[in-house]
Amino acid sequence: MRSLVALAVSAGVVGALVPAISAQAVTTSDTPDLGSNVKVYSPSTPTSTIQADVDAAFNAQLRSTTAQFGSQRHVFLFKPGSYNRVWANLGFYTTVAGLGKNPDDVTITGAVNVDSGWNAGDEKNATQNFWRSVENVAVVPEGGTDRWAVSQAAPMRRVHIKGNLTMGPSNQDGGQGYSSGGYIADSKVDGTVTSGSQQQWYTRNSTLGSWQGGNWNMTFSGVQGAPANDFSKSYTTLATTPTTREKPYLYVDSSNKYHVFVPSLKQNSSGATWPNTAGTDIPMRNFYVAHPGDSAATINSALSQGLDLFFTPGTYQLDSAITVTRPDTVVTGIGFPTLVPTRGNAVLTSSDVAGVNVSNLVVDAGPQNSAQLVRLGTTGSHVDHAADPQSIQDVFFRVGSSIQGKATTTLQVNADDTLVDHIWAWRADHGGAATGWTVNTGATGVEVNGNDVLATGLFVEHYQKYEVQWNGNNGRTIFFQNEMPYDVPDNASWQSPTGAGYAAYKVASNVTKHEIWGGGVYCFFNTNPSVHADRAFEVPQTAGVKAHGLVTVSLGDVGTISSVINGVGGAVPTPAGNTSPNRVASYN
Incomplete structure (x- = not known):
């Protein structure tokens, strides 16, 4: 149930509001301060x-x-x-x-x-x-x-x-x-x-x-x-x-009042949604508008009152996770707002509820290792959200930037049916702070435990183990782009359970149904060009697991990927060299 504050906000009461029992009332506005940037x-x-x-x-x-x-x-x-x-x-x-x-x-x-x-x-x-x-x-x-x-x-x-x-x-x-x-x-x-x-x-x-x-x-x-x-x-x-829900966007009406528009879920769609995009209009008074300097406690207090969350540009130092528990909460912003954990915490988590919508964020790993930076849903919980899935869009993770960050996993997806739409998870190969194999450590970019998850536009690069670890059943990916870690010191330091190196895209052995279209994996082992990976993609060999349009490349012919998927497809560099790709059009 939404708090008295949230009900007042929805009714259009702006200014002094009735406080919730456990949180200080938040003043909101349809013409918010978006900051000096x-x-x-x-x-x-x-x-x-x-x-x-x-x-x-x-x-x-x-x-x-x-x-x-x-x-x-x-x-x-x-x-x-x-x-x-x-x-x-x-x-x-x-x-x-x-x-x-x-x-x-x-x-x-x-x-x-x-x-x-x-x-x-x-x-x-x-x-x-x-x-x-x-x-x-x-x-x-x-x-x-x-x-x-x-x-x-x-x-x-x-x-x-x-x-x-x-x-x-x-x-x-x-x-x-x-x-x-x-x-x-x-x-x-x-x-x-x-x-x-x-x-x-x-x-x-x-x-x-x-x-x-x-x-x-x-x-x-x-x-x-x-x-x-x-x-x-x-x-x-x-x-x-197969399934889309376009990202929320900001607009202003004829009275110069601000709104966030959340487009509707669509199935098996093509073409643009506009004009006349179907969806839900949320007046800005229903949002807590965050500014740099706001603490996780302040933000969570606003969320607990039933408000959505809008970040203005800047960097947010967070000593605990922003915790989203209400179905259909919208968390968005403008201007690449950057969330940084300060105590090895996650910066954002959601409960296993329907419709949570997260977009328009940069997430930097902090100096203390975080087990996850963003966690959607609850580990081990499987609730059908097909009619109203959680989604994460235009969220960009960095392990190493101006900070020598560390994170075991940057994004963990536990909620069934989640839409992962344009993610770049990047263990930095360069940065304002020093980078290196033992400096900005990161094992996995994206871990999917939920069933029926769809990723559209998955960019994951330079992590030190499986860069994508897909454990949920009936997952689908449309477009995957990866560069293996540049800075592997030697193969003795980079051995997976199945051989030399770690596949960039790993589907767990117990998965019975999975499909990927348009996947590219590249290597550039410039620290030690003798390093090789046995395969770029590693999947169970079962009828329900299929792949289409896979490619590998050795950039500048520096280092080797011995096969495209499960030993199928030739090695790169190819004998002809010159950064030529190897392709597998279909695998089943």
Whole structure:
């Protein structure tokens, strides 16, 4: 039962509220303070003001040696209307988003641009263009083509590109310009999408004019205009996505009041949800709006009163877990809010209840080892949530960043039917703090114990044991991207129960039904190039376990993966070398 405070909030009482028995009343608002890192524009804002703001944010990071793991956060929000001659270059921790109910409510003529050449130490490539996003806008690109040369943790959601979209950097034809994979969902591109130098990419529930290009692993589900399924050309294509619930988004109404809209669950869907997205509208007065400096106790007190939770940009030091116990609680935010455990704790846990929705977070491991950083559901509990699953979307984990962090498992999924939609779990191979085999330790990126879990867009890299450990039955993954740990000292230090090295994607031996589409595993054992892994994928050999569109690559031919899956598929490097992939189109 919701508290008296929550009932008052739902009724629209804003300001002084009746306190709950065990917690101090929380004041909420439909026009909340989003913090100094958030700038909100209307069509009457001078273009020169907008351009100066976005330029200042980007130029402060230009060829900076500290920005990648810095504390800066920039959010540029656009109220409904048209904005002409705006060229927004996006650096680290930068978000451009519209505040309309639909993407076409906000039109930016110019560019929302990501390119190479600006990041210190990686000027010739786009492989470190992490932690930025564009959402809920229409873009009319200058010259007809917008550029989005990103790598991991850089979602494009609910975007309408009124022209072409290229995802390689401008120098990609000069022997450089590599980019390392990303994610598009619930979007429309009127023209051609060119993947360029992208090594892999996942596109979900969108509409494209056409698609051009492909290197190792290009995966599509529910995409109108996607290329036909043909893994010889790197394409793994599913006509629909089995289950989706698009990520909540912020919008403002005609009275300048803020809302969070939570789209509805859909089955076997294709194409974008908008316009007229079905879902639930939550006024902002139903949220506790958190700011850096808020403690876990303060946040949990607000949750206990029946409020949802909205994080403003910044870093949150948490000495205990944020504990979500109420069904259908929404936990979201803007501007890459970053949660850090200070006592070896988890930063967020949920009970085994329906509909908990977690999105838009960065989670850094702290200096004391955490058994898990985020835990969804209760270990050993199996409750059917198919009608209203828990979900986690655009949540990015780091073991090592500006902190020499440690975590045994970054994400543990116990709740049945959970939707895991665009996760990057990363044991850092570089950072503001030193990294190394015994420094930023992390065994497993994602552990799935729940049954009937669906992962769409699973990026997991550099962990020291099984990077994905899937124990639940009837699990499905659509798109998996992995790099094995670079810094393995030798094979004696890296032995799994079944042989040399650990498979990146491990399905437990007792699982009777599991399926994966579009999986890529790469090695780059630069600490010791003689290191090898017996296999990239390890699954039970049973009729109910199937795989489609698997690929392995030895990056620069540094180190060996001896087989793709269970001894099937040749080794990389291939005899021809030159970073050539090995492929297994189907395995059963």
